[in-house]
Amino acid sequence: MKSELNWEDGGREAEAAVAESGGDFDGRARSAEICTRGQECGQSGSRVSEELSSFESGGGQVDAVGGCGRGDGDSEGKRGEYVPPPAIERLDGTNSQDSHNEDASDGAIAASLADRDGYSAPANFHFVSESREATLQREFAHHEPGVARINNGSFGSAPKCVLDDQAEWKAQWLRHPDAFCWDPLTDGFLAARKGLAELIGYPDVDEVVLLENATSGAAIVALDCMWGFLEGRFQQGDAILMFDSAYGAVKKCFQAYCVRAGAHLLEYKMPFPVASNSEIIRTFEEFLQKKKAEYPSRTIRLVILDHITSMPSIILPVRDLVCLCRNYGVEKVFVDGAHAIGSVDVDVNGINADYYMANVHKWLFAPPVVAFFHAKPQLLSRLHHPVVSHSYGAGLLTETYWVGTRDYSALLAVPKAIQFMKDLFGDLKAYEKSNHDMAVEMGVMLARTWGTSLGAPPEMFASMVMVGLPAQINIHSHDDALRMRSRLRDEFHVEVPLFYAGESVSYMNSSKHLAYARISHQVYNKLEDYYAFRDAVNSIVDECTLSVGLRNTHLDAEEVVV
Known part of the structure; x- marks a missing residue:
């Protein structure tokens, strides 16, 4: 696939990118293969520059996605509501917009993804038969209930059958x-x-x-x-x-x-x-x-x-x-x-x-x-x-x-x-693609909700996705990120690592956010895990907004007294 995609605008391009990549997201899905043979190495610099120029001239910039008032972009919906990505047209003439609704069935989401360029619904928690779902529930029953674990990347998780072995x-x-x-x-x-x-x-x-x-x-x-x-x-x-x-x-x-x-x-x-x-x-x-x-x-x-x-x-x-x-x-x-x-x-x-x-x-x-x-x-x-x-x-x-x-x-x-892994998915590529697709899907959902953006194109993510956090969450240092992570764990029962990006080098500063969340997807995850994270951030943003409003009201009153 080509890197010139404007991969964050409205979510459509990000979803198309997932389908177009065909699961080959190991860093080779780009407009040209750079330096794949030793004798080509000397030409890499000019070719890279040409590709980057092509990306920039093609409008491939990192713009904030339109959301619901959680960032600096224009609001397209009520504050606190999730604005779904543009509908994906299905083969049966319907669209996939309902599959992004919190109340949508897993079957609807599976149908939405199944029609993407011949994509087969991944055999993970969201798109599986009832018997497979029951198997996964049993295999990961040792997880603490009530915790949204969207940080598989740190420690992984072994199923019961492997722990028994x-x-x-x-x-x-x-x-x-x-x-x-x-x-x-x-x-x-x-x-x-x-x-x-x-x-x-x-x-x-x-x-x-x-x-x-x-x-x-x-x-x-x-x-x-x-x-x-x-x-x-x-x-x-x-x-x-x-x-x-x-x-x-x-x-x-x-x-x-x-x-x-x-x-x-x-x-x-x-x-x-x-x-x-x-x-x-x-x-x-x-x-x-x-x-x-x-x-x-x-x-x-x-x-x-x-x-x-x-x-x-x-x-x-x-x-x-x-x-x-x-x-x-x-x-x-x-x-x-x-x-x-x-x-x-x-x-x-x-x-x-x-x-x-x-x-x-x-x-x-x-x-x-x-x-x-x-x-x-x-x-x-x-x-x-x-x-x-x-x-x-x-x-x-x-x-x-x-x-x-x-x-x-x-x-x-x-x-x-x-x-x-083979019993669930048949082979490694199907397993990798399943987690990648769902991680990107959830990343796009969160970014649209908060009016933010992803930190890279979809093909540069695997089973973990960097999602920009709204500025109102007030993360201005690494210590702030650690404190906010602890609050999400202790108060909202959401486990997710946060990254302070204020010291990062970027050539796309117009779209850079001060903080990002690294969300993971693994077979045991449910849609509700990501909704819990979304709602927790929304609650914190509302709290911060209310606090700022009260402070401004107090200042106005002081000015009147003076």
Whole structure:
């Protein structure tokens, strides 16, 4: 699809974008494929500039959507009401407007989506048969009732059948731990690694190892970089480059291991809100050019990229960015895919990074906490698990099989988690598309209600969407965002992370909001979860508006007295 879509105006374009993308929203759905082969890398800068110019000249700007008086735009309805997106014409001649009504049936919503360019209704909570719905209710009955959980991205959620499988693995260990340490443990690990390899482009299964979390994967790479400085492979002052949006624990991991060993950290400020993948590619290439000119004698030893950034959350065009790094002489590229598997297509061979890691518990139904790590085969021999145990020096794969006495049951339950996903959706792409479509649908609904906008085009979101919050909610700092998040949890029973964007770089300042919410969608979510969030924000806005009105009345009275 083309990035020139005016993707926020009225919601129609956003919905059309979802349908047109056909589920391929891994950063490649753009007007031209940039730098997909090594020999094309040198042409990327001019092509990116042309694409961005085409976007801007085509009217592709981030304008506030018309809402209901919750922002600065013109009101199209009564204050506090939800103004639905323009109707989607169905094949039967009716329209989909009713499917956006709070009282609309799930069947109506499913019918609305089913007619979009042959789109099949996703097998998730909203569009499933009664028996499937009952299954999901049973599988996630352990969730606290009455809480709108629209933050699956932080911790994920394992269904009951997977938790039961984990419990059986744990019981097997407790029954006879000496026997379990041999064949059951190694066979279980191999089954999990094979299952994951099938989902990430079929690399050699020996290139895929299981870890306790993604941060351990970052520590593996950081340790190797540290030894590169200490052993003289790298020169003092050589650089490690990362995005300012890199996950905090990953940043600190490289600070702890590498800076003390002599590394110089560089940080690229990612624009947000963002208009297109081309904008990311263009500005990142400009940053590489600038730093190469500033530090001609320094080598960039490593670039750290997110496949999906955590906060603000967007899909990065990692294939193109990896290619740019190669073209500019970057030695190694590490992709942090913590949110990726189960959200976007992950093809480790196609991405062509030197290292790739992802959490399995976030979006693939595994119990907490499970991650996988992939490295190119020629690099595996010098990589080590950060926890040194009996197998140190036997290779990373062997080292990860036994990291001392600990609970390995979550890692061993991965095959059951994969099977749960397949039982519901048939394959990974259908599952990813289901969550993506509903997350965008709900993001558009909220943005129209509040008269705000999304932080990026729909194809740059996976199962998490950044929705602008109305200015009246009064978030002017990171601390304000944390306090508001706590209030939403404690007073309104809504769990959603908030992002203060006041310090973000953006080339679209006319549409930039001070704060955004990162909403997630997972199979257990109901429409009511998003309505609860909508109503909570509306209530807070009404409260703030009333407070301002009372203050103004008091000032007027004082002026009269004077």
